[in-house]
Amino acid sequence: MEIWRVKDELVCTRRAPGLKSASLRVLQGQTGNIQVATDPVGAPVGKWVFTTLGSAARLAMPDPSVTTDLTICGIIEGWEE
Amino acid sequence: MEIWRVKDELVCTRRAPGLKSASLRVLQGQTGNIQVATDPVGAPVGKWVFTTLGSAARLAMPDPSVTTDLTICGIIEGWEE
Amino acid sequence: MEIWRVKDELVCTRRAPGLKSASLRVLQGQTGNIQVATDPVGAPVGKWVFTTLGSAARLAMPDPSVTTDLTICGIIEGWEE
Amino acid sequence: MEIWRVKDELVCTRRAPGLKSASLRVLQGQTGNIQVATDPVGAPVGKWVFTTLGSAARLAMPDPSVTTDLTICGIIEGWEE
Amino acid sequence: MEIWRVKDELVCTRRAPGLKSASLRVLQGQTGNIQVATDPVGAPVGKWVFTTLGSAARLAMPDPSVTTDLTICGIIEGWEE
Numbered sequence: 001m002e003i004w005r006v007k008d009e010l011v012c013t014r015r016a017p018g019l020k021s022a023s024l025r026v027l028q029g030q031t032g033n034i035q036v037a038t039d040p041v042g043a044p045v046g047k048w049v050f051t052t053l054g055s056a057a058r059l060a061m062p063d064p065s066v067t068t069d070l071t072i073c074g075i076i077e078g079w080e081e
Numbered sequence: 082m083e084i085w086r087v088k089d090e091l092v093c094t095r096r097a098p099g100l101k102s103a104s105l106r107v108l109q110g111q112t113g114n115i116q117v118a119t120d121p122v123g124a125p126v127g128k129w130v131f132t133t134l135g136s137a138a139r140l141a142m143p144d145p146s147v148t149t150d151l152t153i154c155g156i157i158e159g160w161e162e
Numbered sequence: 163m164e165i166w167r168v169k170d171e172l173v174c175t176r177r178a179p180g181l182k183s184a185s186l187r188v189l190q191g192q193t194g195n196i197q198v199a200t201d202p203v204g205a206p207v208g209k210w211v212f213t214t215l216g217s218a219a220r221l222a223m224p225d226p227s228v229t230t231d232l233t234i235c236g237i238i239e240g241w242e243e
Numbered sequence: 244m245e246i247w248r249v250k251d252e253l254v255c256t257r258r259a260p261g262l263k264s265a266s267l268r269v270l271q272g273q274t275g276n277i278q279v280a281t282d283p284v285g286a287p288v289g290k291w292v293f294t295t296l297g298s299a300a301r302l303a304m305p306d307p308s309v310t311t312d313l314t315i316c317g318i319i320e321g322w323e324e
Numbered sequence: 325m326e327i328w329r330v331k332d333e334l335v336c337t338r339r340a341p342g343l344k345s346a347s348l349r350v351l352q353g354q355t356g357n358i359q360v361a362t363d364p365v366g367a368p369v370g371k372w373v374f375t376t377l378g379s380a381a382r383l384a385m386p387d388p389s390v391t392t393d394l395t396i397c398g399i400i401e402g403w404e405e
Contacts, residue, residue, distance in 0.1 A: 001198040001232055012131070012155040014122045018141045019154055030196060034111060036082040036131045041176045050174070050198045052231040054135050054216050060180045060229040067141040067154065069133040070082055073181055073229065074174040093293070093317035095284045099303045100316055115273060117244040117293045135297050148303040148316065150295040151244055163360040163394055192358060203338045212336070212360045214393040216378050222342045222391040235343055235391065236336040255374070255398040257365045261384045262397055277354060279325040279374045297378050310384040310397065312376040313325055 001050045001073060004029050006043050010036055018067030025072065027051070038068040041075065048079040082131045082154060085110050087124050091117055099148030106153065108132070119149040122156065129160040163212045163235060166191050168205050172198055180229030187234065189213070200230040203237065210241040244293045244316060247272050249286050253279055261310030268315065270294070281311040284318065291322040325374045325397060328353050330367050334360055342391030349396065351375070362392040365399065372403040 004027035012024070022038040027049070029035065040061055043049045049072045051057070057071040058064045085108035093105070103119040108130070110116065121142055124130045130153045132138070138152040139145045166189035174186070184200040189211070191197065202223055205211045211234045213219070219233040220226045247270035255267070265281040270292070272278065283304055286292045292315045294300070300314040301307045328351035336348070346362040351373070353359065364385055367373045373396045375381070381395040382388045 001230065003196055003198060010131075010157065011159065012157050014124070015155040016122060016141045016152070034084055036084060041178060043176070050172075052229055054231055055137075056217075056220065056229045056231040058137065059227075060178050065140075067133055067137045068082065069135055069137040071178070074177040076172065076174045078173065091293075091319065092321065093319045095286070096317040097284060097303050097314070115246055117246060136299075139299065146302075148295055148299045149244065150297055150299040163392065165358055165360060203340060205338070212334075214391055216393055218379075218382065218391045218393040221389075222340050233340070236339040238334065238336050240335060253374075253400065254402065255400050257367070258398040259365060259384050259395070277327055279327060298380075301380065308383075310376055310380045311325065312378055312380040 001052050002029065003048060003050050003076065004035070006045050006047050006049060008045060016067065020063065020066050022061065022066050022068065035070055037070040037072050038066060039072045041072055043072050043075055048076040050074055050076060082133050083110065084129060084131050084157065084160070087126050087128050087130060089126060097148065101144065101147050103142065103147050103149065116151055118151040118153050119147060120153045122153055124153050124156055129157040131155055131157060163214050164191065165210060165212050165238065168207050168209050168211060170207060178229065182225065182228050184223065184228050184230065197232055199232040199234050200228060201234045203234055205234050205237055210238040212236055212238060244295050245272065246291060246293050246319065246322070249288050249290050249292060251288060259310065263306065263309050265304065265309050265311065278313055280313040280315050281309060282315045284315055286315050286318055291319040293317055293319060325376050326353065327372060327374050327400065327403070328359070330369050330371050330373060332369060340391065344387065344390050346385065346390050346392065359394055361394040361396050362390060363396045365396055367396050367399055372400040374398055374400060
């Protein structure tokens with residue numbers, strides 16, 4: 001499970017129906033790389049989080065039929081970059 | 082879910098039957114890397130999009146039996162490189 | 163299966179329900195990269211371990227419904243960095 | 244789906260039974276990296292191709308029980324490196 | 325499927341039960357990276373091999389319930405580094 005900082009919310013148009021109404025976050029990784037994740041825990045911007053990817057990302061959603069490949073699984077306390 | 086810019090459409094021959102008639106796009110990533118994705122949302126060249134990979138890529142297609150590993154899930158508004 | 167050194171335990175809040183009560187470890191890889199793994203073997207901090215990822219990470223847990231993507235599978239003896 | 248150039252055929256011994264009689268190709272990627280793929284489309288050496296990975300690689304084979312993780316899905320026309 | 329050289333056998337303690345009695349090899353990749361793989365073909369140290377990863381790694385084992393994510397699928401003849 002990777003560690004990221006929440007950078008922003010994502011505003012998108014023409015969203016695939018499979019994403020349903022899932023909340024989306026822009027995450028920044030340890031090397032500056034950017035990814036988009038579904039967020040079932042309500043992670044605020046600036047917080048450090050960890051994510052699961054692949055089929056585990058869907059299982060971590062309250063609705064496992066959401067077509068995500070990256071889901072926030074928890075907020076980390078006291079993390080130093 | 083990764084973020085890409087749509088670079089082009091893909092012209093290919095001897096296509097595997099499992100791809101069916103899916104629309105294909107050439108995408109360019111944040112480090113200049115190139116991938117091919119199936120596109121169910123009709124993303125125009127030049128737009129920023131985000132994708133799901135792995136088994137989620139198939140679930141994001143209207144026909145989940147298409148043998149893709151990368152599918153465009155939405156068009157991002159107001160993204161700065 | 164990747165090789166890592168156990169760096170720390172992970173303290174987190176607002177944990178996704180799918181993780182249940184799984185023990186979490188912070189691992190450091192060969193290039194200094196950091197990941198979080200579920201730990202069913204009780205690996206002490208400082209030990210070298212190897213992990214499975216993806217769906218195999220869930221199957222390696224005593225409870226395969228835990229929504230992990232990285233699980234410690236064994237402790238390596240006599241590993242030199 | 245990644246883009247590669249077909250570099251060679253692969254000669255191997257003690258092949259796992261799960262590969263059956265699948266045709267194997269050595270592919271070279273955009274950064275010079277090398278991988279082995281199963282080839283159901285008959286891609287000639289020197290041609291540019293794109294591949295699916297993971298479980299999609301098996302679904303793209305005429306026999307989806309072949310234990311591959313990378314399958315050639317099509318030959319690209321007019322690709323400039 | 326990736327290409328590796330067999331570097332060593334792996335000695336480990338507190339092994340996860342899901343690995344059963346599978347033979348483990350330490351592999352070195354093209355960029356010097358190290359991974360651990362299950363070995364159903366009996367690959368000797370020093371030989372070049374190719375592997376499948378993900379769910380295909382389990383299907384390539386004689387017993388597909390072994391919780392591996394990387395399995396040796398064949399020994400390559402006449403490979404030059």
